[in-house]
Amino acid sequence: MPGTTVLVANRGEIAVRVIRACHELGLRAAAVYSDADADALHVRLADESHRIGPAPARASYLDRDAVLRAASASGADLVHPGYGLLSEDAEFARAVTAAGLAFVGPPAEVIAGMGDKVAARAVAEKCGIPVPPGTGALTPEQALGEAARIGFPLVVKASFGGGGRGLRVVTSASGLAGAMAAAGREAGAAFGRSDVHLERYLQPARHVEVQVFGDAYGAVVHLADRDCSVQRRHQKLIEEAPAFGLSASLRAAVREAAVALAREVGYVGAGTVEFLVVPGTDEFFFLEMNTRLQVEHGVTELVTGVDLVAAQLRVARGEPLPFTQDEIVVRGHAIQARIAAEDPWADFRPAPGTLTALSVPLGPGIRNDFGVEAGDSVPAAYDSLFGKVLALGADREAARRRLGVALDALRVDGVPTTAPYLRSILDSESFTAGTHDTSSVAREWAPSALGLQVAAPPSGVAPPSGVAPPSGPATPSGPAPSGGVAARRVRIATDRGPVEIAIYGSAPRASRTTATAAGTAGSAVGGPPTAPMDATVVAIHVEPGQQVAAGDVVAVLEAMKMEMPIRTEAAGTVAEILVAPGTAVPAGTALLALS
Structure with missing residues (x-):
């Protein structure tokens, strides 16, 4: 593909990932940026870059016309939307094609069809794939009767979009109206559509998905499966491939179902079919199809050896699939931790800011996908995710241990991150045993339950810096969000019985992540409620x-x-x-x- 220019219609770590894939294929990469990203890493790496508007995403990255103007100015042949933003916008895909450019993704009508979650359920049913009891898009006035039919608990779901946005779990009729309003509001802000529908909330459940890939000539394959059950408020935190603990019959069934669905809709490019699996059984239900590359695509690449982004670009150029089903072989196990600028000790509050230091782990089997370097900022206008650390091992246990060592070595200064929290999950009993489900974060993995605590130092005693406590549960280092410091409580056996003490200071197993003082949400005690951040x-x-x-x-x-x-x-x-x-x-x- 010499001489081709790809307009990368995204930002952050996925833009960096696509730009690097372009360069490996000998292609030129043109970036787009908002005022908040004028000095961002993806802009620095691109061969050329184009401003598309002010910081708010709706005035820049979600402005179809501005992105198309950038594509025209760059002389691009292809437009790669990454994930999020315009990646599942059928109108954008249609406009790209109408402009004579190749859209790196499925046809617009497939995006529209699968983007409508109610229509996607109907396609799944046509393919013989089980779906949870649910409804079509409905109004609050219709909801109570339908909720009574489905039964509680249920989930209010955005009928368009994905990525966990616009979802609310409801346990009783009294919370239904508020959940519908909140889900609709969030969906409208994220996807421009506020339609919602209801589905039975299946618990306990695991989130298992299958990576599929198709070309314009009718070939469709799967690239194995993944487990994404570590979630908080329907946002994935840790993903792994292949999915663990599935019987041979269940694994074959979900893979065959995913391929059948993709073939039914004439799918082209990389996509993911998501399922809910009932633990300990072979029972599974269709959840949705994401018509784009996934954040977790890297774990699939590690275990299959397939470069999904390169394959996307080739198929978008009209080439046939560069691999057959028989050529796709899974070797080993891979696990990914999403690194986000959030404070787990303040209810995961987003914490934008400047990265005063960033040092990523190195070593065999370690992969780092970051959209920033030291000195860059994590802007408040966009998603808090700024990087991912992945580990490949011979089996799940080897990958788990390797990722833990990698997170120990990760250093991020300037903003609090999810790294130490995820490090502790890796060592939890249920994760190690593979007995967790999509509710484990809420049910058993609160920071305090994992041995992560925030406590004030003793009166008049300044916490020492650089003091490494003995091995044990991971803790955050640096100032705590409440104004105290991170502490780890340790029980010591003495001749007078057990004594519990608090150890202050940095902890190697916390990835040496420095948390900034963010205050409590709302205000100082007794004062008027204030915005804790931009x-x-x-x-x-x-x-x-x-x-x-x-x-x-x-x-x-x-x-x-x-x-x-x-x-x-x-x-x-x-x-x-x-x-x-x-x-x-x-x-x-x-x-x-x-x-």
């Missing part, structure tokens, strides 16, 4: 004159694609609302006045 006001839940109690949710903000409830620190009366929904507010902005 964010957008999603909703205000109170009115002037309303009485509020300490802990009441008075507003909802959104930052880095996550909603944050803002609570009062003290009781009072709402004197004035200071911001309106849709307003962008900097950190520290008072949201309302209390008297």
Whole structure:
């Protein structure tokens, strides 16, 4: 493909991944960037770059016309959308094709069909694939009757989009209306469509998916399966390939189902068919199909030896699949940890900022997919994910241990990250045994339950720096979000019985991640509720004159694609609302006045 230019219509680590694949194939890569990303790594790596607008994604990366203008200016032949943003926007795919360019992905009609989750359920049923009890898109007025038919618990799901956005679990009728409003609001902000539908919430369940690939000549293959059951609020945290603990019959069934679905819709390019599996059985249900590359594609690449991005580019150019089903062989096991600028000790609050230091692990079987270097920033306007650490081993246990060592060696200074939290999950009993499910994070893997604690140092005693405690549960290092420091409590046997002590300081097994002081959500104690970070006001839940109690949710903000409830620190009366929904507010902005 000499002489071809690829317009990379994305940002962050996936843009970096695609640009590097382009260069390996001898292709030119043109980047797009917003004002927030003018100095970003993907811009520095590209052969040329084009500004497409201000920081908000809707005014830049989601602006179809601006991206198409950049494609025209660069002389691109292909447009690779990465994942997220415009990757599953059928109108964008259609516009790319209409402009005479090749879209790196399936045809627009396939994106539209599979992007409609209700229509996708119907296709799955046509293929004989089990689906959970559910509904079509519906209004709040229709929901109660349908919920009674399906039964609780159920999940309110965005009918368009993916990536875990626009999902809410409901356990009773009283929470249904609020969940529908929240899911619709989140879906509308992320995908431009606020339609929602209902499905039976299956628990316990594992999240198993199959990587599929097709070409324009009717060939469709699978590239094995993955397990993505480590999730928080439907956002994946750790992924692995192949899926562990499946019987031979179940593994064959989900792979055959995925290929059948892809063949039925005339799929072209890389895609993923997702299922819920009932643990300990061969029972599985269709969840959705993602018509794009997945964040977790790297674990599949490691165990199959296939470069999925290179294959995407070749197929988009009209070439046949560069491999057959018989040529795809799984060797070993791979596990990936997503590294996000979030604070696990403050309810995973997004924490944008500048990376004052970044050192990634090296060694056999280790892969790092990062969209940043030391000195770069993680902007508040976008997703908090900025990197991934992957490990390949001869088997699952070898991969688990290797990834743990890699996370020990990862160093990130300037923002708190999920790395030490994920490191602890790797050592948990249920993860090691492979008995976890999609609810394990909420049920048993709270930071405190994993031995991760935040505590204030003894009065008048400054915590030592650079002190490495004995081996044990992973802990965060540096200042804690509450203003204290990270502590690990250790029980020591003495001649007078067991004694519990707190050890302060950095811990090697915490990936030496420095957490910045972020404060508690809302305000200082007793003060007016404020924005804890740069964010957008999603909703205000109170009115002037309303009485509020300490802990009441008075507003909802959104930052880095996550909603944050803002609570009062003290009781009072709402004197004035200071911001309106849709307003962008900097950190520290008072949201309302209390008297």
